[in-house]
Amino acid sequence: xxxxxxxxxxxxxxxxxxxxxxxxxxxxxxxxxxxxxxxxxxxxxxxxxxxxxxxxxxxxxxxxxxxxxxxxxxxxxxxxxxxxxxxxxxxxxxxxxxxxxxxxxxxxxxxxxxxxxxxxxxxxxxxxxxxxxxxxxxxxxxxxxxxxxxxxxxxxxxxxxxxxxxxxxxxxxxxxxxxxxxxxxxxxxxxxxxxxxxxxxxxxxxxxxxxxxxxxxxxxxxxxxxxxxxxxxxxxxxxxxxxxxxxxxxxxxxxxxxxxxxxxxxxxxxxxxxxxxxxxxxxxxxxxxxxxxxxxxxxxxxxxxxxxxxxxxxxxxxxxxxxxxxxxxxxxxxxxxxxxxxxxxxxxxxxxxxxxxxxxxxxxxxxxxxxxxxxxxxxxxxxxxxxxxxxxxxxxxxxxxxxxxxxxxxxxxxxxx
Amino acid sequence: xxxxxxxxxxxxxxxxxxxxxxxxxxxxxxxxxxxxxxxxxxxxxxxxxxxxxxxxxxxxxxxxxxxxxxxxxxxxxxxxxxxxxxxxxxxxxxxxxxxxxxxxxxxxxxxxxxxxxxxxxxxxxxxxxxxxxxxxxxxxxxxxxxxxxxxxxxxxxxxxxxxxxxxxxxxxxxxxxxxxxxxxxxx
Ligand code: HEM
Ligand code: FES
Numbered sequence: 001x002x003x004x005x006x007x008x009x010x011x012x013x014x015x016x017x018x019x020x021x022x023x024x025x026x027x028x029x030x031x032x033x034x035x036x037x038x039x040x041x042x043x044x045x046x047x048x049x050x051x052x053x054x055x056x057x058x059x060x061x062x063x064x065x066x067x068x069x070x071x072x073x074x075x076x077x078x079x080x081x082x083x084x085x086x087x088x089x090x091x092x093x094x095x096x097x098x099x100x101x102x103x104x105x106x107x108x109x110x111x112x113x114x115x116x117x118x119x120x121x122x123x124x125x126x127x128x129x130x131x132x133x134x135x136x137x138x139x140x141x142x143x144x145x146x147x148x149x150x151x152x153x154x155x156x157x158x159x160x161x162x163x164x165x166x167x168x169x170x171x172x173x174x175x176x177x178x179x180x181x182x183x184x185x186x187x188x189x190x191x192x193x194x195x196x197x198x199x200x201x202x203x204x205x206x207x208x209x210x211x212x213x214x215x216x217x218x219x220x221x222x223x224x225x226x227x228x229x230x231x232x233x234x235x236x237x238x239x240x241x242x243x244x245x246x247x248x249x250x251x252x253x254x255x256x257x258x259x260x261x262x263x264x265x266x267x268x269x270x271x272x273x274x275x276x277x278x279x280x281x282x283x284x285x286x287x288x289x290x291x292x293x294x295x296x297x298x299x300x301x302x303x304x305x306x307x308x309x310x311x312x313x314x315x316x317x318x319x320x321x322x323x324x325x326x327x328x329x330x331x332x333x334x335x336x337x338x339x340x341x342x343x344x345x346x347x348x349x350x351x352x353x354x355x356x357x358x359x360x361x362x363x364x365x366x367x368x369x370x371x372x373x374x375x376x377x378x379x380x381x382x383x384x385x386x387x388x389x390x391x392x393x394x395x396x397x398x399x400x401x402x403x404x405x406x407x408x409x410x411x412x413x414x415x416x417x
Numbered sequence: 418x419x420x421x422x423x424x425x426x427x428x429x430x431x432x433x434x435x436x437x438x439x440x441x442x443x444x445x446x447x448x449x450x451x452x453x454x455x456x457x458x459x460x461x462x463x464x465x466x467x468x469x470x471x472x473x474x475x476x477x478x479x480x481x482x483x484x485x486x487x488x489x490x491x492x493x494x495x496x497x498x499x500x501x502x503x504x505x506x507x508x509x510x511x512x513x514x515x516x517x518x519x520x521x522x523x524x525x526x527x528x529x530x531x532x533x534x535x536x537x538x539x540x541x542x543x544x545x546x547x548x549x550x551x552x553x554x555x556x557x558x559x560x561x562x563x564x565x566x567x568x569x570x571x572x573x574x575x576x577x578x579x580x581x582x583x584x585x586x587x588x589x590x591x592x593x594x595x596x597x598x599x600x601x602x603x604x
Contacts, residue, residue: 162550181469183494280552284568303585
């Protein structure tokens, strides 16, 4: 897809450089990258994610200048950042809210890929690298959330490291190795800080591979057919740089709304209490972006099975390219599977809702005693997995898809792209 | 011999592997052992440090707990519960059918003998950590009058045994012994 280079050095200095290190050529070709001409705003989330990653790294490095990873000082050092450090009131919420915005964007980006079939041949590896990024992001978000050392930080860390304790035989030693002691304590906080600093740079490296892969195989598009002629594409700059810039502007307005007016709306009040190893808060809830997985964990009464299912819910994403057997990429041309996909998103939201509530409370007052969150999460967990196996493989074989346009240009001109 | 198979095994005139092969394999083996012996400390450093391991033992004065009360003491970063159980609680703990227990254990098996060799059935000493994912259960709560873990809803009875919910095991009894009639040493 990348095509032959179109860069022609104009000046002697450029020619000199180009012969020794073709870095300008690389940049020019990068910006001229031919993109399908029918990309919609769902395709702006790649750019939005890049912005989020940069924002997290810049604000994070600044926070690290003022933060102290010690169980006696961490909580107060974060409060001090918010109250006393110049512009700390701005930078700390940019980082904390930024994590939420990052996850919001990554979920949209992933659902976009699932809807338009962007994980299919030849983009399987691109999809897998994306799943890896998501996995490392989750680790980073979890590690970061422990750093302010509030009640939720402490007990979240206790519960999550407890997952490893569920592994038979080696579980307990593994958990102690992760914690550096018998329970979450100072050694834990210090290593979590060190790793929280490291992982974002691992993400940067993975993003580089991800973008390389996109440039190698080309972008997918809402109708899921390959560009065939030059007419089907537009150069990335200025067409999509401008479109992305507009989307980023809108996204930043939402981001700013939270940072300035609702900096704590996405957090939990209990995290304004310093960690107390003697007292568990009445209810432990993870950050919103982990809620669906938390609900899956709690849906099963067995400890080990719960942990296995939760990890399976993420692992199954990696093999999605081989579960979906359909030849047609975009859900636009898959009238039935499209609905299964919409229900899948709904199941995701329901799981998130269940994860935030006590398992034995009534979710929907139907039947005798009503449907509890535990049962609701069981139904949604069942559907979550059923979507991948067997719905996708079977639908790929039996569904009669709608006719796919001949070319992107034709579809654009007739108004159905 | 082409360029590419220089590293493959070759045989000399007698059909034996060459001396060069031996040197290759020996070198690679030394490198692998060297890499592994450097990697091990890098991994092992994350385990509990010696001062953490040596966090030793604590003594608890049982006479400080009144009937129906519970003392929480921090031991190795985890709370130890010392509960002075009421007669009703002891009775409940004793009269459970073993078949009703997911992790069968008699109440007596969860106590330690005092210097006279008898059991002080009123004092229950255990690590107050839920065996599910490590939250601290709330006392005098749940369906069995014992403890209730708010995290994912595990119910423990008056002996700290798991009765209902996702936790798989009874709360752990730490290693402890009576130093005198009222002082115990944990650890
Ligand atoms: C992938 C990008 C990142 C994500 C998703 C992320 C996420 C988080 C989260 C959720 C928190 C807790 C905020 C709170 O609830 O108050 C946090 C805190 C923190 N992060 Fe990051 N982070 C990222 C990158 C970085 C980087 C590159 C650094 C650089 C050292 C950093 C340094 C810190 C520090 C010092 C804190 C503690 C202060 C605080 O709580 O605000 N983070 N991070
Ligand atoms: S930690 Fe106690 S029920 Fe999960």
